[in-house]
Amino acid sequence: MNTFSFTKMHGLGNSYIYVNMFEETIPEALFSELAMKVSNVNTGIGADGMILICPSDVAPVKMRIFNNDGSEGKNCGNGLRCVAKYVYEHGLVTERSFLIETLSGLVQAEVFVENGIVTSVTVDMGIPRLKRSEVPMMGEEAEQVVAEEVEFAGETYEITAVSMGNPHIIFYVDDITYAPVTSLGPIVEKDARFPEGVNVEFVEVINDQELHFRVWERGSGVTQACGTGACAAVVASVLNGKTARNKETIVHLAGGDLVIIWTDEGNVLMTGPAETICTGVYYY
Numbered sequence: 001m002n003t004f005s006f007t008k009m010h011g012l013g014n015s016y017i018y019v020n021m022f023e024e025t026i027p028e029a030l031f032s033e034l035a036m037k038v039s040n041v042n043t044g045i046g047a048d049g050m051i052l053i054c055p056s057d058v059a060p061v062k063m064r065i066f067n068n069d070g071s072e073g074k075n076c077g078n079g080l081r082c083v084a085k086y087v088y089e090h091g092l093v094t095e096r097s098f099l100i101e102t103l104s105g106l107v108q109a110e111v112f113v114e115n116g117i118v119t120s121v122t123v124d125m126g127i128p129r130l131k132r133s134e135v136p137m138m139g140e141e142a143e144q145v146v147a148e149e150v151e152f153a154g155e156t157y158e159i160t161a162v163s164m165g166n167p168h169i170i171f172y173v174d175d176i177t178y179a180p181v182t183s184l185g186p187i188v189e190k191d192a193r194f195p196e197g198v199n200v201e202f203v204e205v206i207n208d209q210e211l212h213f214r215v216w217e218r219g220s221g222v223t224q225a226c227g228t229g230a231c232a233a234v235v236a237s238v239l240n241g242k243t244a245r246n247k248e249t250i251v252h253l254a255g256g257d258l259v260i261i262w263t264d265e266g267n268v269l270m271t272g273p274a275e276t277i278c279t280g281v282y283y284y
């Protein structure tokens with residue numbers, strides 16, 4: 001019987017099983033299968049996926065994120081805040097600001113500490129990728145995919161597509177309460193026009209600095225929050241003239257709020273909480 005120690009953490013209810021790969025040894029071939037198993041609420045621990053905190057050649061740590069269907073994501077905003085909290089509190093870093101390597105590049109995290117405990121984290125999520133080919137989305141190359149009419153399941157929708165290192169498509173709705181998250185989300189997630197799949201976000205604009213937000217995540221389905229998705233929603237809202245560039249926007253997700261700013265310099269800053277739920281030993 002094999003085991004590994006884990007820490008369950010969440011960012012606004014978007015929970016993952018975190019494994020410190022500086023201390024644990026798990027065969028790479030099992031990462032995908034174990035992500036599915038630990039995520040199962042009945043036969044596993046229960047979470048939206050698994051995140052590995054790994055050594056890196058270019059930063060203090062590298063984050064690898066696996067959705068609950070076993071697929072590997074290239075970025076995870078809520079995960080980055082929890083990784084930053086974990087590595088600071090476990091002494092893997094000594095500075096309050098440090099780099100984290102992801103599959104979509106390096107990001108800079110800054111932790112805010114009270115009595116030795118990280119209470120919130122700001123992550124510089126970098127520059128959004130806006131070209132159709134960068135999302136990626138099939139079709140004739142375009143500098144941006146903004147307010148484009150696209151048909152899904154026989155209905156025509158206006159969509160905006162943004163990559164934060166992982167793909168996102170944003171739909172605007174009049175009332176977030178009635179957003180077709182579970183009906184339209186799974187259809188769009190697997191649409192052939194998104195060769196790598198896509199995270200599906202629904203946004204209600206409250207004012208030029210406030211959004212309501214719900215998400216159907218690629219590889220995990222409905223989650224309480226999606227950090228990269230919230231960043232993509234702010235970028236899309238600026239591109240659509242609905243919110244202000246270079247001003248803090250409050251994004252109200254099901255699990256709570258994120259404060260996000262798309263700066264004039266081009267990068268997206270995301271600030272929000274990160275919490276530890278429990279630790280334990282998993283048997284496999």
Ligand SMILES: N[C@H](CCC[C@H](N)C(=O)O)C(=O)O
Nearest residue numbers: 073076077078166226227228
């Ligand atoms: N489902 C995403 C990964 C998790 C992103 C989300 N949980 C976040 O906080 O950004 C993907 O496959 O691209």
